[in-house]
Amino acid sequence: MRDPDLWHPTRALRAVAREAILPTMRPMYEYIAGLDPASTVLVASGLAFGPRLAQERLGFRLATVHLQPTLFMSAHDNAEMGPVKAPDWLPVGFHAWRLAQVERRFVDPLMAPDLNTFRAELGLAPVTRIFGRWMHSPDRVLGLFPEWFAPSQPDWPRNLTLTGFVDHRDDDAPLGPELEEFLAAGEPPVVFTPGSANLHGARFFAAAVGAARRLGRRAVLLTRFREQLPAELPPGVLPVAWANLPRLLPRAAAMVYHGGIGTLAQTLNAGIPHLVVPFAHDQPDNANRLIRLGVGDRLGVRGLTAARLAAKLDRLLTDPAVAARCADYATRVDYARSARETCDVIEAL
Structure with a gap:
């Protein structure tokens, strides 16, 4: 929170990766490894890599949860990411190419070295297209927003269910x-x-x-x-x-x-x-x-x-x-x- 890059349009993902996504990957996996995959279902943000690895390596069932539609990186939706939004009138093929370049040139170089090093320790093959493909569970993906807010797109995961906004509060505290x-x-x-x-x-x-x-x-x-x-x-x-x-x-x-x-x-x-x-x-x-x-x-x-x-x-x-x-x-x-x-x-x- 003290890092101003957390709120910077182009440096924010780097700050989150450095301070949250990558450091929590190993301890999450190690905690989950102590559970029984036969009687445990994991529910995790797509940005939590530890549960996704536990699914691959240990056989846990996993529901990936996305609170916002941007993480689906759709060529059909053309979500605004970073400081520049590509024109909507450009063809879908161009948007698909652009998103692949974003992953290849920015996301994967940021995430893949640490992720694939840990994967090698676990005996898993290296991965690419981490955001666009790998982080979505093959078991089930949940979008906690409604269809009228972000309509489903042809290139979103086929096992996706949109259930709507969920109130995450755990109390009903009065106003002071x-x-x-x-x-x-x-x-x-x-x-x-x-x-x-x-x-x-x-x-x-x-x-x-x-x-x-x-x-x-x-x-x-x-x-x-x-x-x-x-x-x-x-x-x-x-x-x-x-x-x-x-x-x-x-x-x-x-x-x-x-x-x-x-x-x-x-x-x-x-x-x-x-x-x-x-x-x-x-x-x-x-x-x-x-x-x-x-x-x-x-x-x-x-x-x-x-x-x-x-x-x-x-x-x-x-x-x-x-x-x-x-x-x-x-x-x-x-x-x-x-x-x-x-x-x-x-x-x-």
Whole structure:
């Protein structure tokens, strides 16, 4: 979290690989090796290599879980990855070639040396196309997002089931008394957060405070790292270290955030407009999908100013068509049904 590269459009994957994906591969595998493959089903993110290796080497059954559609790397979908999005009008064959080059020139050189070294120790042959092919379990793949958010594509895994957004919270904590008092004292506020893991959001919050002041809107600033906030906050702007989003967002006017898939799902469920300031990872693609649904807009980090943020927010907050589409999609989020279907798929293994 302290590494600013975690939020860089081109260096973020390298930071995640170096700090999370590759160092956890061996200890995950070694832990799983102590379990009984005859009575154990593994459920793991595609970025968790240890369970995938345990499936290959030890015979465990595995359901690979993807929270966001970008990791399917589809030539038909043309998701935005990195700082440049290829034009949609280019032929599918070109997109397929481009994705293969991304893997061959960037992803595999980053992942394959450590992965294939460990595979050799386990007596497994080396692999390539790690993201595009290898990380998806041949047993079952789950997409925890709905078809209306990201329609299935011809080159996605054939054993894929889309079950919908799943609420990952383990409690229903009430809002704190200070936040409750603030919400009751005036109009619904705009909620701003650059992500719970973001330690580098000072520019984001400066623009947020400026935009709220320009619009005459109340605001809630969500961050555990108070040092990111301006030294002095105007009246009507409340900093909060943490809040239960399902309780907060239905009482908010809009959500301005990084575009993380969990926050995105909670905002859709609340039926309020999205304004996404994507930094890296799946965030630009998520923002584009929200725009296609008609429930939000995006503003790049490089163009992030109080004036631009205020202009985008004002349009979203005053457009009745946006409000109608937000209300419509809120009715389509069904956490309970998605959880049941997800468990059914896993238990079928």
